[in-house]
Amino acid sequence: EIVLTQSPDTLSLSPGERATLSCKASQSFDSIYLAWYQQKPGQAPRLLIYGASKRATGIPDRFSGSGSGTDFTLIISRLEPEDFALYYCQQYGSSPRAFGQGTKVEIK
Amino acid sequence: EVQLVESGGGFVQPGGSLRLSCVASGFTIRGYSMNWVRQAPGKGLEWIAYISSSDNTIYYADSVKGRFTISRDNAKDSLYLHMNSLRADDTGVYYCAKEGAFVGFNPWGQGTLVTVSS
Numbered sequence: 496e497i498v499l500t501q502s503p504d505t506l507s508l509s510p511g512e513r514a515t516l517s518c519k520a521s522q523s524f525d526s527i528y529l530a531w532y533q534q535k536p537g538q539a540p541r542l543l544i545y546g547a548s549k550r551a552t553g554i555p556d557r558f559s560g561s562g563s564g565t566d567f568t569l570i571i572s573r574l575e576p577e578d579f580a581l582y583y584c585q586q587y588g589s590s591p592r593a594f595g596q597g598t599k600v601e602i603k
Numbered sequence: 604e605v606q607l608v609e610s611g612g613g614f615v616q617p618g619g620s621l622r623l624s625c626v627a628s629g630f631t632i633r634g635y636s637m638n639w640v641r642q643a644p645g646k647g648l649e650w651i652a653y654i655s656s657s658d659n660t661i662y663y664a665d666s667v668k669g670r671f672t673i674s675r676d677n678a679k680d681s682l683y684l685h686m687n688s689l690r691a692d693d694t695g696v697y698y699c700a701k702e703g704a705f706v707g708f709n710p711w712g713q714g715t716l717v718t719v720s721s
Contacts, residue, residue, distance in 0.1 A: 542710075551706075592638065592653060596647050
């Protein structure tokens with residue numbers, strides 16, 4: 496069973512700043528099965544990144560993903576007001592299709 | 604518009620049962636694996652069940668194994684979650700999500716709230 500650990504739990508930044516979110520897996524897996532989701536209060540999660548680095552349809556290019564093996568990163572190059580939200584990583588190559596515990600990006 | 608719509612949530616006493624439904628519009632679920640994910644109040648996302656496109660493969664999280672059953676009706680573009688022996692810690696918003704090959708969970712439904720309390 497793959498366990499995903501995200502860090503930090505909370506990231507306090509100002510609009511315009513760069514956000515770097517980490518997702519570490521308990522064991523290595525193929526990066527084609529790593530996704531990132533954004534969730535805002537009262538809303539369903541939204542797919543941002545799949546295959547570790549591919550942006551989903553309609554996702555702005557300020558969002559980028561990278562990584563392989565056990566270490567994955569989501570970068571938001573310049574935070575817009577609408578980017579302050581919760582972010583989850585997930586592996587979907589095996590079951591359980593685990594999510595990380597989430598990183599909250601909040602306004603400083 | 605491609606979307607999933609869940610229904611069937613509500614208030615139930617411990618030990619009770621509920622059946623959740625998820626209907627697709629704008630696409631057919633045939634050919635896609637489907638999942639249920641839940642979120643307890645103020646908590647993170649918890650994957651709970653998976654069903655392959657052909658029904659041949661089903662997986663459950665340990666937390667629901669033996670109590671919940673996932674099923675699908677491709678002719679109705681519908682996914683179901685039968686929940687038995689409900690407990691207080693099953694309370695939360697339940698989401699269905701389509702799993703594309705190598706492309707993660709997309710789209711997600713808007714969620715349906717299940718509250719288990721005496």
